[in-house]
Amino acid sequence: MADSYAILEDQYKKILNKYLQEKDEQGLYHAQQFSKKVMENQISPEEMVSLHLEIIEDLFPNLPAGARDSFEFLLEVMIGYGLAYREHQSLRDRQKELEAEINVAANMQQTLLPKEVPYIDSLDIGVISVPASKMSGDYYHFVKDENGCLGVAIADIIGKGVPAALCMSMIKYAMDSLPEQRLQPGALLENLNRVVEQNVAANMFITMMYGSYDPRVHHFYYSGAGHEPGFYYNAKNDSFEELYAKGLVLGVTREANFREYHKKVEVGDFVVLLSDGVTECRTDEGFIEREEITNLIRQYSHMPAQEMVNNVFYQLEKLQGFQLRDDFSLIIIRRKV
Amino acid sequence: MADSYAILEDQYKKILNKYLQEKDEQGLYHAQQFSKKVMENQISPEEMVSLHLEIIEDLFPNLPAGARDSFEFLLEVMIGYGLAYREHQSLRDRQKELEAEINVAANMQQTLLPKEVPYIDSLDIGVISVPASKMSGDYYHFVKDENGCLGVAIADIIGKGVPAALCMSMIKYAMDSLPEQRLQPGALLENLNRVVEQNVAANMFITMMYGSYDPRVHHFYYSGAGHEPGFYYNAKNDSFEELYAKGLVLGVTREANFREYHKKVEVGDFVVLLSDGVTECRTDEGFIEREEITNLIRQYSHMPAQEMVNNVFYQLEKLQGFQLRDDFSLIIIRRKV
Amino acid sequence: MGIQSKVEVHTEWGIVSARQAGRNHAKDLGFGSVDQARITTAISELARNIYLYAEKGEIIIEPVEEVQSNGMKRGLRITAKDQGPGINNIRQVMEDGFTTSGGLGAGLPGVKRLMDEFEIDSQSGQGTTISAIKWLR
Amino acid sequence: MGIQSKVEVHTEWGIVSARQAGRNHAKDLGFGSVDQARITTAISELARNIYLYAEKGEIIIEPVEEVQSNGMKRGLRITAKDQGPGINNIRQVMEDGFTTSGGLGAGLPGVKRLMDEFEIDSQSGQGTTISAIKWLR
């Protein structure tokens, strides 16, 4: 595939000559295409300038001598760009390697998340969780206990990337190893807090909201550990309220208590759990308001829960120019009947 | 610190003019220094070429028209280099960020390893574990049970870097959450195998050796899961033998059995546990022989166990030109009295 | 606001025409030669994407103005529209250093760098609209 | 083998003299203008390192030859020697993209790239010797 320097030189001479005769946009388009070609052939910028000079010396034998010398001078300046150019190539190779490693790790991390949303007759559940970079520091978890109750966790490790991912895997195994008691949000967070306090580096903190939905009576119990408040949608009034749960961030003190809250859920109502990557979506004009989130959710509330979260994510991703600044997780649990 | 484009233009004009008058090496040295300066000011290569052109148009008003046009053409080609140049800047920033992130994660990982070696009257224990890159896929673990028995694990995740580190954290939490029964190596590996099989990606495997030392009777019980054999040093004969334990790598099948082996340890005898990063130490002449390792160990056997492992590591690191190709872990447990 | 130019792109000729229109506007507005080359390169890349991946579409070039506290900001907006297959994963396409199309620095991140403002709207199966502005300094 | 040049470096003038000697040798050997500029840039960097970090040292420039199966390979060797503080962590210094000294691509990795062969010998407190060869193509 690689063209020799001589072939490139010859091509450049041809297109440059043609341009000097016709002086048209097509000629400049050829210049741009040629630019891609020399870069594919790893010709450095100083080589390109030198190639150009050789050719115009040929074409204009009466070029003032000083002008020619001036290009020797320019060449000296371009050497620095040539070095940067070649450093770029090697940096890119190394980055690709690292990126490949992190891709493998990110795939591993995906296996830590639930493979599917549990099916419960009367509920419609949607969930989306997208890392800001490859690895996520957000975590969510569903579990259905022997009474048919749904346990749901959403957590955010303070921090992002590889360190948060490492911490996130800990949370997963810690939750797996909790005694299989009935899922009482407050007690569960107390247990988890002890594990985090003992096992996680002092500068790592985890916020979490844990909820338990009892579909037999349609009660939602929940507790929180410093986590971003969610929303509760009241279908009858078409209104949103905060789903706030007071409680310390996990891992701060050895013994912490988590108050348990509760909601009676009516048909059409839904619970929204989220991470601060949703609410702290930052645009050119600053952070968006929580009200803008609820407006967005309302806008899609006629859709199934999964489509709702997908659409809200797409809109917020777009608002940020498709560059998430924090891991993004959004869960909606709606009572269907 | 940043100079404006106008200032740079002025400087360039001056040094170029001086060079055109004197045509000496000092002028070209100034060109090279200027190259650094424009790059510090993030002037792209196409801007540099354009700056040059502006100045020579000024200096040589009788430049042939075609020559001037040819530079418009060159400029079009240089735009591509300009893009590469700016991508380079952003790539470098990202790489620095990533590197910092991995440093944090590597520190976190260190906290997963035992903070200190357990103290047992009759034993002298040395341990060293050094990752090949920043993050390690080797793991070791000590635990002292209520009978004063010492449990010791050494494990190697197949693979290195971030994915192996993620997997390694899983092993740590899995071991922490095992029921606190008496530490029987075979049963422990069976339990662990089940956890790995369920939780770890299909292409991740872990080799492990687990041993239990009962200082009341000086028996060492051990089982292995596809792990690199260790050594047993017999002080009376001044001889080494293999410490081999047959068993499948963890995570291959759901149900696996691990045979339990046992050794009666005499005063002065010691057990050597290691990862294959020790034995597969690769030099220019190929892999070193296991016998070279035992010779090295013997050479330092008059020292305390910790100094022994430190010295063996230094010698093997030096042999490889200070570039480890695999994570390196070495544990020595000696019966003192 | 000046007049806008609209160029249909479904052959390589369309790419050249779009470049030409862009260069004319850029010259008229008073952009220097480096910025002219940057703007036409951006147009080239966008038009080429249309030609290669959507078969046809259009490039619209128009002068824009923005009132600022200290006067009027003037610039040139390029809009590329197509009804092609759309982009599945915009974030990935916007990532640096990972264009499959050869060279360093190329692709949409390159276009974003060449211009001052950049916006993209695309969904799989629904075509793509990309709009970018270069401001006069 | 041609004659070798030895240039003492303890002022900025020394840097220029070393460059000049390198350029003369490079021209004599028949290196093109781009390679001449690369060789002098490499010399500059090495001489500047001596000047900045070791206060004084020397640059030796000499033509070299190597017998190959298909004839003789000719090139230029640059050697930079000093008795300065030496380099503590060579692996780190040779890493790409992490020179503290400003620009992209600079530092010893830059010198390595400018030349075809590169060798470094340094220990903390014992001075540094760097030797690099550029072969004629």
Ligand SMILES: [Mn+2]
């Ligand atoms: Mn986070």
Ligand SMILES: [Mn+2]
């Ligand atoms: Mn967050």
Ligand SMILES: [Mn+2]
């Ligand atoms: Mn390994």
Ligand SMILES: [Mn+2]
């Ligand atoms: Mn290994």
